Amino acid sequence: MTRSSIRFVRRGRVVQVDDFAPRTTLLDWLRIEQRLVGTKEGCGEGDCGACTVVLGRERDGKLVYEPVNACILLLGQIDGAKLITVEDLAPGAASGSKELHPVQAALVARHGSQCGFCTPGIVMSLFALYHEGVRPVTREAACDALAGNLCRCTGYRPIIDAALDVCAEPAADGSDARADATLAMLRRLDDAQDVFVGDEDAFFAAPASEESLAALLAEHPEATLLGGATDVGLWLTKALAPLRKFIWLGRVHGLGDIHDSPEVLALGATVSHARALEPLAAIDPDIGEVMRRFGSNQVRASGTVGGNIANGSPIGDLAPMLIVLGAHLELRGGSERRTLPLENFFLAYRKQDRRKGEFIRSLLVPKPGPGDHVRVFKVTKRFDEDISSLLMAMRVTIQGERIVMARVAFGGMAATPKRALAVETALLEQPVNDGASWAAAGEALASDFAPLDDHRASAAYRLQVGKNLIVKALAEIAGAPSSATRIIGHRETAHAAE
Numbered sequence: 101m102t103r104s105s106i107r108f109v110r111r112g113r114v115v116q117v118d119d120f121a122p123r124t125t126l127l128d129w130l131r132i133e134q135r136l137v138g139t140k141e142g143c144g145e146g147d148c149g150a151c152t153v154v155l156g157r158e159r160d161g162k163l164v165y166e167p168v169n170a171c172i173l174l175l176g177q178i179d180g181a182k183l184i185t186v187e188d189l190a191p192g193a194a195s196g197s198k199e200l201h202p203v204q205a206a207l208v209a210r211h212g213s214q215c216g217f218c219t220p221g222i223v224m225s226l227f228a229l230y231h232e233g234v235r236p237v238t239r240e241a242a243c244d245a246l247a248g249n250l251c252r253c254t255g256y257r258p259i260i261d262a263a264l265d266v267c268a269e270p271a272a273d274g275s276d277a278r279a280d281a282t283l284a285m286l287r288r289l290d291d292a293q294d295v296f297v298g299d300e301d302a303f304f305a306a307p308a309s310e311e312s313l314a315a316l317l318a319e320h321p322e323a324t325l326l327g328g329a330t331d332v333g334l335w336l337t338k339a340l341a342p343l344r345k346f347i348w349l350g351r352v353h354g355l356g357d358i359h360d361s362p363e364v365l366a367l368g369a370t371v372s373h374a375r376a377l378e379p380l381a382a383i384d385p386d387i388g389e390v391m392r393r394f395g396s397n398q399v400r401a402s403g404t405v406g407g408n409i410a411n412g413s414p415i416g417d418l419a420p421m422l423i424v425l426g427a428h429l430e431l432r433g434g435s436e437r438r439t440l441p442l443e444n445f446f447l448a449y450r451k452q453d454r455r456k457g458e459f460i461r462s463l464l465v466p467k468p469g470p471g472d473h474v475r476v477f478k479v480t481k482r483f484d485e486d487i488s489s490l491l492m493a494m495r496v497t498i499q500g501e502r503i504v505m506a507r508v509a510f511g512g513m514a515a516t517p518k519r520a521l522a523v524e525t526a527l528l529e530q531p532v533n534d535g536a537s538w539a540a541a542g543e544a545l546a547s548d549f550a551p552l553d554d555h556r557a558s559a560a561y562r563l564q565v566g567k568n569l570i571v572k573a574l575a576e577i578a579g580a581p582s583s584a585t586r587i588i589g590h591r592e593t594a595h596a597a598e
């Protein structure tokens with residue numbers, strides 16, 4: 101069965117939209133078609149958070165609220181969700197009363213809004229934090245929750261103070277009382293039907309099964325697959341790419357599954373970064389730290405692990421980390437499935453080993469074994485919400501005092517995410533606590549890469565920082581406390597002690 105409309109919940113009612121241009125963003129639909137102009141447009145590329153709205157979805161039997169950037173989310177992607185915009189928060193808004201939502205009241209009390217342009221987005225990010233349910237909320241957690249919201253004039257102190265005030269007590273805005281009813285509505289919307297809005301020439305489709313997806317993709321191999329659209333959204337809003345056919349993977353049954361065993365973590369392609377964070381962090385705290393700094397809450401809520409790999413960016417964060425862990429990629433085209441080592445997927449700049457009609461099903465990530473030591477460092481110009489200038493990941497196996505296996509991979513050094521084979525060779529059979537061999541491994545980096553030279557970082561900078569990161573990782577593995585080698589992300593305070 102195929103449905104030719106999308107359906108979602110707003111203000112306790114089901115909204116059905118059956119006629120929209122496939123490339124319409126949620127923000128344009130809200131502002132231009134619905135005249136809901138509370139949600140603002142700043143950058144139009146997922147960076148500033150002015151357009152933040154919240155989506156409610158069912159996860160593990162519970163209703164969760166996640167902030168997303170409406171400017172780079174396509175309207176069709178809210179199918180099956182509850183949509184909450186800034187207009188929906190104040191309890192008396194519909195009746196003209198001036199009563200504010202607790203988050204709004206806290207911002208007023210703390211003078212957390214000056215020109216007000218960023219405020220609706222900040223309110224929505226704080227609304228999601230308010231409903232996350234974690235208490236107490238630390239200052240660090242409040243900062244993480246706001247990392248995707250820029251404010252140019254108020255200054256963040258009063259905004260963070262408002263966040264801490266309002267999250268000092270459990271959420272009490274009535275949403276929780278209505279959670280069961282909302283969940284029941286969302287379950288009724290989950291009808292396992294394929295969605296196809298448009299015609300053969302231009303459409304937004306959301307197949308419900310892998311079979312439907314494979315068949316649709318075989319028919320339209322030129323269609324653009326959408327995970328979270330945190331990359332594709334920018335092709336539309338910034339590059340004005342003339343795309344007309346979209347296949348969203350968010351409704352495909354099974355593609356969002358996570359299977360975690362003691363040996364392997366299997367992440368379905370549409371698992372969002374927000375959901376992947378915890379199981380990845382459990383593999384190694386450094387991976388958790390990179391995921392904490394991956395975009396923002398908004399980007400992590402929408403962006404998927406499959407999209408990050410499929411996009412093939414030389415500065416994508418997942419690839420180098422998963423390559424050193426020995427991850428494999430599972431692809432499907434028609435009824436045919438194949439699995440390949442992740443490192444073999446990246447052929448050349450933005451050229452991946454993905455055949456016509458194929459899609460990524462899952463990522464299979466082996467867990468480090470006894471004697472394995474992992475280190476990952478992401479280097480950016482800005483701490484929060486910034487793409488890597490370079491990222492180094494290392495896994496070495498130590499037996500006795502010797503390195504018996506070494507895998508080192510970099511993002512941002514070449515046209516693709518890539519292993520540093522000369523560095524690996526230089527490390528093999530070396531004593532782990534020998535500073536001279538650390539330096540020699542660092543020197544070998546020059547044989548592996550003639551680094552990228554662009555606006556993010558010069559080639560010389562990348563090479564020098566790459567060498568330094570190799571030495572830093574080895575010094576830590578040899579026993580130097582990370583409190584001596586790092587400003588943030590100390591491993592001594594993280595859960596996984598070595």
Ligand SMILES: Cc1cc2nc3c(=O)[nH]c(=O)nc-3n(C[C@H](O)[C@H](O)[C@H](O)COP(=O)(O)OP(=O)(O)OC[C@H]3O[C@@H](n4cnc5c(N)ncnc54)[C@H](O)[C@@H]3O)c2cc1C
Pocket residue numbers: 145146147324325326327328329330331332333349369370393394395396399402403404405406407408409410411415416417418458459460461485486487488
């Ligand atoms: C503000 C901002 C900050 C960001 N920060 C980071 C960061 O810190 N680190 C980082 O690595 N990236 C970052 N990104 C980039 C982006 O968020 C990631 O690459 C993200 O993982 C893309 O996933 P997606 O699901 O949104 O991909 P989409 O945009 O949906 O798709 C990306 C590409 O993958 C294809 N695709 C998607 N799913 C599949 C599939 N299952 N099979 C085959 N092809 C598929 C699409 O057709 C498209 O070509 C950032 C982006 C923004 C806007």
Ligand code: FES
Pocket residue numbers: 140141142143144145146147148149150151152169170171172
């Ligand atoms: S308008 Fe800036 S993130 Fe959407």
Ligand code: FES
Pocket residue numbers: 212213214215216217218219250251252253254
């Ligand atoms: S209040 Fe002006 S940008 Fe934040």
